[in-house]
């Protein structure tokens with residue numbers, strides 16, 4: 001697969017290069033040079049999930065990896081359930097939270113870890129690759145888990161001390177081995193700034209083979225393209241032919257970007273619904289305002305507390321910066337925390353327990369769908385990861401799934417770190 005820069009298609013590279021080079025030479029993001037519709041879509045949709053994921057990876061990545069390796073990788077990475085659950089007559093939820101860390105970020109992190117492992121098996125560096133990631137919770141867990149005990153890889157997770165949930169912290173700070181968790185004396189924005197300063201240090205990046213696992217990495221987007229195909233496959237298996245509108249709970253907009261890519265590959269779906277919480281940068285723009293990034297506002301759906309979405313650059317590039325084209329492809333609105341709570345309650349009455357992120361997607365779907373439309377919303381996290389909101393609304397304790405129950409007794413192994421880039425670089429080199 002040829003990849004090009006969002007900022008200038010003259011910068012192009014192989015998929016393998018895009019996988020390991022964090023940004024393009026002009027500071028943009030890597031995007032596919034072409035997104036042609038797949039041939040034989042019907043046959044693709046009839047395949048079992050892991051077979052279909054393997055087939056799509058082969059078609060997209062081409063010959064840069066051996067097809068036998070991609071087959072094995074897909075069956076190993078996507079070995080957990082991906083149910084499309086019916087909520088009411090015309091509404092379904094795609095449950096993306098049955099992976100090992102119970103959030104959809106498992107898809108991207110598991111594909112990325114395995115592709116890097118294959119890539120590094122073909123190179124000869126004696127220095128392990130260092131995956132550096134700043135997290136407000138879910139990314140750190142998924143990335144740490146995906147790379148844990150992987151030969152040739154070390155993971156460093158930067159997180160704001162005291163500002164992630166206890167469960168989230170245990171998911172990445174109790175693993176040890178090749179995973180180092182650094183509890184930064186600062187905010188999530190500080191953690192991101194620290195990571196960025198390291199990536200911008202070319203000498204340090206080379207020396208430590210620093211690699212980003214955040215959603216600026218194209219492999220994460222590619223992993224997410226795969227599960228949109230499951231929506232169409234599962235609807236067809238139920239005899240539903242209507243193309244759905246799909247509501248995506250969005251923060252950095254990697255997930256929605258993947259949906260738009262899947263549509264360009266020929267999937268009958270859309271328009272998409274870009275659902276946000278109070279961080280309204282994108283809804284305001286799609287409603288005709290300027291594209292104004294803002295400091296993030298804290299909400300119940302905290303994995304979506306993003307005021308400057310990093311993947312919007314990819315979506316804008318997909319539509320050639322044409323706002324009218326974006327408005328035709330996407331509807332957008334936000335849900336307040338009060339609306340999010342009300343939606344958790346409404347869904348619970350229908351018999352389905354939502355976490356706050358899924359509830360935002362469902363609430364905005366309810367606002368923006370037109371009569372007769374078939375609606376699907378993406379459920380990005382397990383409700384047990386956000387027990388406070390769920391207990392408050394349903395009055396019922398959320399049962400801990402085994403993945404989380406097993407963590408309760410583990411000891412945290414995080415190291416404290418002052419909010420200082422010199423101290424961080426010293427620790428990374430140690």
Ligand SMILES: *Cc1c(COP(=O)(O)O)cnc(C)c1O
Pocket residue numbers: 103104105138139215249250251252253254255256303304357380381
């Ligand atoms: C990261 C995350 C999101 C936002 O996804 P983007 O691709 O950044 O838009 C939504 N829900 C949950 C649970 C997340 O962890």
